[in-house]
Amino acid sequence: MYLKDVETVFNRPQRNHDGGMRNEKLSVFAQSARPFGDPGRGESFSRNDMEVAHWFVLNNCDKIMAYLYEHEEMMKREHPSHLVAQKHHELFPQWFLDSVNKLKSSNSPTYSDELYNLAFGPIRAELFSGCNVNDVKFLGVARDDKLCTQNSGVRVPGGGESTDIDFYGKLTTVVQLLYKDRYQVIMFKCRWFDTNPNRPGSVKINHGLLSVNMNRTWYDDDPYILANMATQIVYLDDPKAGSGWNVVQKMDHRNVYAIPELDPTDNDVDNVADQCLESSMENDAETLRDTNSITIDLGDLPRYDVAVGPSNDDVVIEEAEEEEEEEDWEIESDDSDDNESYYSSDDE
Incomplete structure (x- = not known):
């Protein structure tokens, strides 16, 4: 698909074009x-x-x-x-x-x-x-x-x-x-x-x-x-x-779209564009609502939700919120001096 207002190798004017009437082919x-x-x-x-x-x-x-x-x-x-x-x-x-x-x-x-x-x-x-x-x-x-x-x-x-x-x-x-x-x-x-x-x-x-x-x-x-x-x-x-x-x-080919032609003098052009954008957003929201989630439990590791959409081509992994409070990962030791030296950045 080629847009009439976009210059491509098929509609680019000749280098020596003098601006006269173009001789259209059959x-x-x-x-x-x-x-x-x-x-x-x-x-x-x-x-x-x-x-x-x-x-x-x-x-x-x-x-x-x-x-x-x-x-x-x-x-x-x-x-x-x-x-x-x-x-x-x-x-x-x-x-x-x-x-x-x-x-x-x-x-x-x-x-x-x-x-x-x-x-x-x-x-x-x-x-x-x-x-x-x-x-x-x-x-x-x-x-x-x-x-x-x-x-x-x-x-x-x-x-x-x-x-x-x-x-x-x-x-x-x-x-x-x-x-x-x-x-x-x-x-x-x-x-x-x-x-x-x-x-x-x-x-x-x-x-x-x-x-x-x-x-x-x-x-x-x-x-x-x-x-x-x-x-x-x-x-x-x-x-x-x-x-x-x-x-x-x-079949419909990827990356080939039927874009409607709009009259630039029409005052409703912006409204039409907004409607197209809103329609696109509604379709995306509808796709998300139809998405099913499967939770994978990996034991002590953080849990993830695997979102399975209408197509299996793309799998989106999102980190799930922890239901329990975050565990304390500080390393405990019987020797308090060792702990202080471990977290201290200055040598005494």
């Missing part, structure tokens, strides 16, 4: 993602893979939705209904490039270099085994399976005609599509599990927990998403459901 070119690591052996990226990935990029760039709609309506007028989707997929990339070239030749204000580079298409692709997306580390499954941690689980909310179906899968390869003028798009190639609730044997819900069948895959011919679409999840074995079934566990 959303697909402005992802906060950094790929790393070599891909696993046997990973390849064909020309067909390039076309499928680029088609997904085109369909998920807000700036060209009008072009997509215009071309689809054209295809409906020129082709039978059962061929519209196929022709739209096949002919749109070239039609889009021709349309952008016309904007450039006519000096249209809607033309931009980013739009042209997107229409021109990727010139090559690079593969990686991992990627950091908004401070969250993802690893390809081939690398992830060698570790005791899990960073390959991916969840994407449903979209289009499947708005009420979430997609669950595992990251296999990180793909960086390279366009002209050093523009790039980071994509995830995933193995998606069948989560269609209308098909038996795809998902199970037991006591509010969702289990997916990892033996059944979905969208094998369309495995790509933009990297910033992914939410990380963890899969846990579901022995009750049987082999191949895993429970989906959503």
